[in-house]
Amino acid sequence: MKRYIRILIIGMLLFVLSACGGADTDGGVGVPSAETPAAVGTPTPEATPAPTPEPAAPALETATVSERELFDEEGVVVTLRSLEFASGGRADLNVLVENNSDDPMTVQVRDVSVNGIMFPSTVFSSSVTPGNRRNDSVSFQSWGFERLGITEIGTIELSFRVINDDNWDLSFNTETIVIPTSISEQVSQPLPETQELLFEQEGISISLIGIEEGRTDISVVFLIVNDTERNITIQARDESVNGFMISGIKSTDVRPGMVAIDTLSFSERRLEENGITSIVDIEGIEFVLRIIDNDDWNASFNTDVIRVTP
Numbered sequence: 469m470k471r472y473i474r475i476l477i478i479g480m481l482l483f484v485l486s487a488c489g490g491a492d493t494d495g496g497v498g499v500p501s502a503e504t505p506a507a508v509g510t511p512t513p514e515a516t517p518a519p520t521p522e523p524a525a526p527a528l529e530t531a532t533v534s535e536r537e538l539f540d541e542e543g544v545v546v547t548l549r550s551l552e553f554a555s556g557g558r559a560d561l562n563v564l565v566e567n568n569s570d571d572p573m574t575v576q577v578r579d580v581s582v583n584g585i586m587f588p589s590t591v592f593s594s595s596v597t598p599g600n601r602r603n604d605s606v607s608f609q610s611w612g613f614e615r616l617g618i619t620e621i622g623t624i625e626l627s628f629r630v631i632n633d634d635n636w637d638l639s640f641n642t643e644t645i646v647i648p649t650s651i652s653e654q655v656s657q658p659l660p661e662t663q664e665l666l667f668e669q670e671g672i673s674i675s676l677i678g679i680e681e682g683r684t685d686i687s688v689v690f691l692i693v694n695d696t697e698r699n700i701t702i703q704a705r706d707e708s709v710n711g712f713m714i715s716g717i718k719s720t721d722v723r724p725g726m727v728a729i730d731t732l733s734f735s736e737r738r739l740e741e742n743g744i745t746s747i748v749d750i751e752g753i754e755f756v757l758r759i760i761d762n763d764d765w766n767a768s769f770n771t772d773v774i775r776v777t778p
Contacts, residue, residue, distance in 0.1 A: 530620060531551060531651050533551045533648075533649050533650070538645050538647075539628065542638070543567065543570075544566070544567055544568070544573055544575065544630050545564075545565075545566040546564070546575065547564040548561070549562040549563060549603075551621070551649065557610030558607060559607070559613075559621065560606070560608070561605060561608070561647075563603075563604055563605065564602070564604075565594045565596050565603075565604055567596035567599065567600055567601065570598050571598060571633065571638070572595065572598060572632075572633040573595070573631065573633065574594065574595045574630075575593075575596070575630050576592060576593045576629045577628055577629070578627050578641065579626060579627050579699075579721065579723050580608075581624070581625045581626070581723065581726050582608070582616070582623070582624055583620075583621070584623070584657060584726060585657065585726070586721065586722055586727070586728040586729075587608065587616065588612070588721075588730075589608065589611060589615075590606055590609070591609065592604070592605070615729065618657065620655045621649050621655070622651060622652040622657065623652045624649070625645065625646050625723075626644070626647075627642045627644050628642045629642075644723070660729065662675035662677055663676045663677065663678060666690075666774050666776070667771050671694070671695040672692075674691070674702070674771075675690065675692075676691075676776055677689040677690060679747060679750070679776065681746065685734055686736075686750070687733040687734070688716075688732040688733075688753060688755075688776055689731050690720075690728075690729070691727065691728075692727065693727050694726055697725075698761050698763050698764070699721070699724060699763055700722050700760060701719060701720065701721050701722075702718070702719070702722065702757055702759055702760070703720075703757070704757060704758070705755065705756045705757070705758055705770070707755040708754045708755070709734060709739065709744060710749070710750060710751050712742040716732045717733045717734075732753075734753075750777070750778050751777070752775055752776070753777070754775045756770050756772070
C-alpha cells in the first residue's frame with residue numbers, strides 16, 4: 469500500500485514538472501512577445517500629435533554691439549567690448565576702463581536710456597588707480613526690462629561721470645554716447661496705454677498708466693514725455709492718500725527727447741499706519757509734481773494738485 473502511494477506521488481510530480489516546462493522562460497508571464505498579434509477587438513493606440521509650438525517672443529539675446537572706444541578724456545579711456553546676457557534676463561555691457569592719469573578715478577554711468585526710454589535700473593561703478601585698467605560691466609537689471617516692456621535692445625544711450633577721488637573739483641561728465649546694436653534699425657519700441665492725461669505744458673506731458681499693488685507698496689505709474697531741449701527732474705510733493713498726508717517716493721530724471729515710465733510709491737507700512745491695507749481701501753491719491761529744470765533752476769515750477777483714483 470505504501471509503495472502504491474509513493475508511485476502515485478511520483479507520477480503527480482512528473483505531471484506538474486512537464487506542465488511547467490511549457491511556460492515562457494523569459495519571466496514574461498501573460499505578456500505577449502513582439503511577434504504576438506494584438507488581441508482581436510483591441511484598438512491600436514494612435515500616437516498623440518505633438519502640439520504646435522507658439523511663436524517665441526522677441527529675445528534680448530538677439531542684439532550685439534561692435535567694439536569701439538566710447539571716450540578718452542583727462543587720461544581716462546573707456547572702450548566698449550561686448551553686450552552679453554546672463555540668466556534671469558540681465559544684460560551686461562562689457563567695457564574696459566583705463567586710467568592713464570596721475571590720480572585715482574571712479575567711473576559711473578548716468579542718464580541711461582534703452583530704445584528712447586529712461587532706464588534707471590543700471591549698476592556700474594568702477595574704481596581704477598593710476599596707470600591701471602579694469603574689465604567691468606554696466607549691468608541692466610531684468611526688472612527694468614520688465615517694467616518698461618523692453619523685449620529687444622535697439623539703442624543704448626548714456627553718459628559717464630568720472631570722479632577724481634583726490635580732487636572732486638577735477639571730476640567731469642562726458643557727452644551723451646549713443647550705442648546702436650546690431651538690430652537697432654528693426655526695433656520699434658511700443659509705449660504702454662495710458663488712462664488719463666494728468667499734465668501737459670511746454671513740451672512736457674505726464675499721463676497716468678495706472679495704480680498697482682506690489683508686495684511692499686502701492687504705486688501710481690506714470691508715462692512722462694520730455695519733448696523739450698531741457699534736462700528735467702520730476703519729484704512729488706504734498707502727497708496724501710484718502711486725506712492722510714503720507715510721504716511717497718518719486719524722483720525721475722528725463723533727458724531731452726526721451727520718455728520715462730516711473731512711479732510714485734507709498735510703502736505698505738506707511739499706508740497701514742493710516743488704516744489702508746490694500747488698493748481697494750484707496751478712495752483717492754493727491755499730490756503736486758515739481759518740474760525741475762536742471763539747466764536753469766529759475767525755470768522750474770510746480771503743477772496744480774493732481775488727483776487720481778484706482
